[in-house]
Amino acid sequence: MIRLENIEQKYDLGEQEVVALNNISLEIKEGEFVAIMGPSGSGKSTLLNLLGILDNPSAGKFYLEGHDITSLPDKEQARIRNKHFGFIFQSFNLFSELSAMENVMLPMSYAGVSFSDRKSRAKELLTQMGLSHRLNHLPTMMSGGEQQRVAIARALSNKPSLILADEPTGNLPTAKGQEILDILKGLHKQGTTIVMVTHNDEQAQMADRVIYMQDGSIQDSSKQDNKVLESQRGE
Amino acid sequence: MNIKEDFILSVRSLLASPLESMLLVLGLALSIGATASGLGMFAKANDAAKQLLQQVEYREILVSSKQSSSEMNVPITLQSTDETVTLSVIDLEAALLSPNIEFAYLSDRTRLRFNTGNAGFGGFRRGAGDNNNAADNNNRNTPNPNPDETQSNRQSTFSLNETNTGSEHGQRNSDRQTAPENTQGTQNENAQNENESPNQRFRADFEFATTDGPAPIIDSLPAYEVTPEFFSAMNLSVQKGGLFTRQEMQQGAKVLVLGSKAAASLFEDGVALNREVASFDNIFSIVGVLHETNTPIDYNAYRPSQVATQNAFRFAGFGWGAKLQFTVHDAVDLTQAQAQLTQYFNTQYGENVLNIQVPREAAKAASNRSEKIAIITLVLALSGLLIANVNVSNILYSRALRRRKQVGILKALGASKNNIFIMFLKESAVLLVFGGLIGVFIALGFSSLIALEGQSGLPLYAVLLGVLMSCLITLVFTLIPAIQASKTAPAIAMRVE
Known part of the structure; x- marks a missing residue:
């Protein structure tokens, strides 16, 4: 589904040039559950940004379904984020000005979904998340777990093929975090590809594969991943 | 939605x-x-x-003697009268020189003071812009009025009142008209009214004429002595009564045409037409009331120009304030018309004797x-x-x-x-x-x-x-x-x- 080839990410901080990612090659297959682990500053968030096309790499190739998307115009990249990717953030990132319904409806408006369809889809998703009693509540009136479930509903609104989760349980108590993980597991079972950044080894065990990051490089991965890399080198 | x-x-x-x-x-x-x-x-x-x-005033050329425009306050005795040019109706013929000139008229700003019947109104009030300054001075220098003559004058004005009650003013003046009429519009040196001989005028100034009718409730009105062409140039018409004619002007008819506001304010009941009003020695008949224009014209009184009948007094400065006003149809013709008029008046009176002004220039500025x-x-x-x-x-x-x-x-x-x-x-x-x-x-x-x-x-x-x-x-x-x-x-x- 996604193939990264020799990705480099550099940030120009005035006089100093910071290399955030160094020669990353990586493949994520359809339906895979990938966990990214590593210490702070290892580049895992940068990698997630790249995977979600929130940032363009300084060098290297990014193939999505076989198409190089690094050189696509902003409008196309936005369309891909909107239709194919779903983001789940550590701090939920809901709009405090909008109700749960409106938060879920928002990405669909960029996809050109009609108001009534947006409304019914949002209602359906929130009900699935067990929030049918919270439809018109503002995020500030909800608990952290509820807010994250609204965020997941929002991420699912356009039926994405890839979910990108950045420490989705980081701001939640353990019990609530488990609820979120269960939802992600359920999505994975339904065939959605999931890439999750986490600090928690236990959570990482849920994944099909764990990518360890250190100083902007992939340190160690499962055997499967090594095989992929070897096969790429062979090509 | x-x-x-x-x-x-x-x-x-x-x-x-x-x-x-x-x-x-x-x-x-x-x-x-x-x-x-x-x-x-x-x-x-x-x-x-x-x-x-676009207003008529700014399609005009004003011709005035230097004195009238700048030296009004200098006592008459200090001026060498032989240098004084008094413009008269004759000078309006200059209009014939230029085909661009549509109307020519004479206008002389003055003020009409009325006998309001107040006890305090016994004396002679002087006004700065009053055209009768000269008469005033002469009056004071000869403080010896003959009571009989004054009386006779009063009687003559009274008899005038009686004849003035007719609605057709051409007719009512005919009995005191002695001079031959001049239909050409040129001024006749002899077009003097007997009632208006200089001595009588001075004597009459000493005591005020009164009327039988109601006294005015205001003591003065801004007034202009104009030739009848003024009304055509300004495109004015009467809502009641009529305008005065050139013939009446030459006969020295004591008639007034009032602006609408002036007419309404003159008497207590607001009715002015066909009434009489006394000013100095004169009894004026109000023969016409103009349509409302929403300009200062509404507040003015208009009487026939006296210059036509006062040639004998030219030397004494009568008609000083008189301005000849020439109206062109189109403002673009002003310059040419001004040049033609300047040339005419220069040959007529000499250079730099008259002021020839175009108000449009000042208005433009x-x-x-x-x-x-x-x-x-x-x-x-x-x-x-x-x-x-x-x-x-x-x-x-x-x-x-x-x-x-x-x-x-x-x-x-x-x-x-x-x-x-x-x-x-x-x-x-x-x-x-x-x-x-x-x-x-x-x-x-x-x-x-x-x-x-x-x-x-x-x-x-x-x-x-x-x-x-x-x-x-x-x-x-x-x-x-x-x-x-x-x-x-x-x-x-x-x-x-």
């Missing part, structure tokens, strides 16, 4: 910081109001200048000045708009900076640069709609303030144009923060604060 959620987000963001939003709206309202008013005033000044220059003031007002208003816009742009920019996270999330959720740009532009449009509406009220407020002073308000088209223009300019200024916001990197969404 298909209100997108990002627009709801915009509106609620604006409502979430009411103070800032209100400041933005207020700034926009004031700058839009000021610009619209400035443009309105500019348009008004332009229109007013155009309208002013004045309207240029007011136009300049209007331009300055407009520039100030536009500066206000610019300053307000820079500030609005600045506040919007800081808003965009504060909302980088929001924009980043929106982008992560699938908003393109274009979506963000339009979202911020819509937000500015919401502010502009409210600012613009209040701005229109501000401009209309100014307009009605001007309208209160008896003028028309600011032209609506200019006000609306000003609103439209300032809104467009403001929109351009809001583009900058909108573009800046649209450039926000989406990766910012991932940052944990």
Whole structure:
């Protein structure tokens, strides 16, 4: 589904040039559950940004379904984020000005979904998340777990093929975090590809594969991943 | 209805910081109001200048003797009378020289003082602009009136009253007309009325004539001694009664045509037509009331020019204030007509003896000045708009900076640069709609303030144009923060604060 080839990410901080990612090659297959682990500053968030096309790499190739998307115009990249990717953030990132319904409806408006369809889809998703009693509540009136479930509903609104989760349980108590993980597991079972950044080894065990990051490089991965890399080198 | 959620987000963001939003709206309202008013005033000044220059007065050439224009206050005895030129009806023939001249008339500003019947009104009041100064001086130098003659004069004026009661004034004057009529309009040296012989006039000045009818309730009116062509030149007509003719003027008829306001204010009951009013030695019959013009004409009284009948007194300065006024049909002909008249009067009286003025030039200068003031007002208003816009742009920019996270999330959720740009532009449009509406009220407020002073308000088209223009300019200024916001990197969404 996604193939990264020799990705480099550099940030120009005035006089100093910071290399955030160094020669990353990586493949994520359809339906895979990938966990990214590593210490702070290892580049895992940068990698997630790249995977979600929130940032363009300084060098290297990014193939999505076989198409190089690094050189696509902003409008196309936005369309891909909107239709194919779903983001789940550590701090939920809901709009405090909008109700749960409106938060879920928002990405669909960029996809050109009609108001009534947006409304019914949002209602359906929130009900699935067990929030049918919270439809018109503002995020500030909800608990952290509820807010994250609204965020997941929002991420699912356009039926994405890839979910990108950045420490989705980081701001939640353990019990609530488990609820979120269960939802992600359920999505994975339904065939959605999931890439999750986490600090928690236990959570990482849920994944099909764990990518360890250190100083902007992939340190160690499962055997499967090594095989992929070897096969790429062979090509 | 298909209100997108990002627009709801915009509106609620604006409502979430009411103070800032209100400041933005207020700034926009004031700058839009000021610009619209400035443009309105500019348009008004332009229109007013155009309208002013269309008036008859500014298609005229004024010819006057130097004395009448500048040395009115110098005592008569100090002036060498042989250098005095007194313009008369004859001089109006200069009009024949130029085909461009439509009308020619003689006008002499004076003031009519009435015997109001008050006990205090026994003496002779002098007025600065009074044409009868000379008579006044002479009067005081010969303080020896013959009572009998005065009496006879009074009787003669009384008898005049009796004959004046007829409605046809040509007829009523016929019995005292002794001089032959001159239908050519040229002045006859002998066209003197017996009742108006100089001695009688002086004697009569000493005691006031009175009438049988009601006394006027005002003691004076601004008056002009004019030739009948004045009415045609000014395009004036009577609503009641009639105008006086050239023939009557030459007969020295004591008749008055009043402006509508003057007619209404003269007597207590507001009726003036066919009444008589006493001024010095004269009893005037009011023969006509003009249509309302909403100009100073409404407040004036017009009597036949006396110059036609006072040749014998030219040397003494009668008719000094008389101005010959030549009206052209089209203002572009003024220069040529002025040149022709100048040439004529120079050969007639010598160079630099007469003042030949074109009021249009002065009016043009004045309207240029007011136009300049209007331009300055407009520039100030536009500066206000610019300053307000820079500030609005600045506040919007800081808003965009504060909302980088929001924009980043929106982008992560699938908003393109274009979506963000339009979202911020819509937000500015919401502010502009409210600012613009209040701005229109501000401009209309100014307009009605001007309208209160008896003028028309600011032209609506200019006000609306000003609103439209300032809104467009403001929109351009809001583009900058909108573009800046649209450039926000989406990766910012991932940052944990």
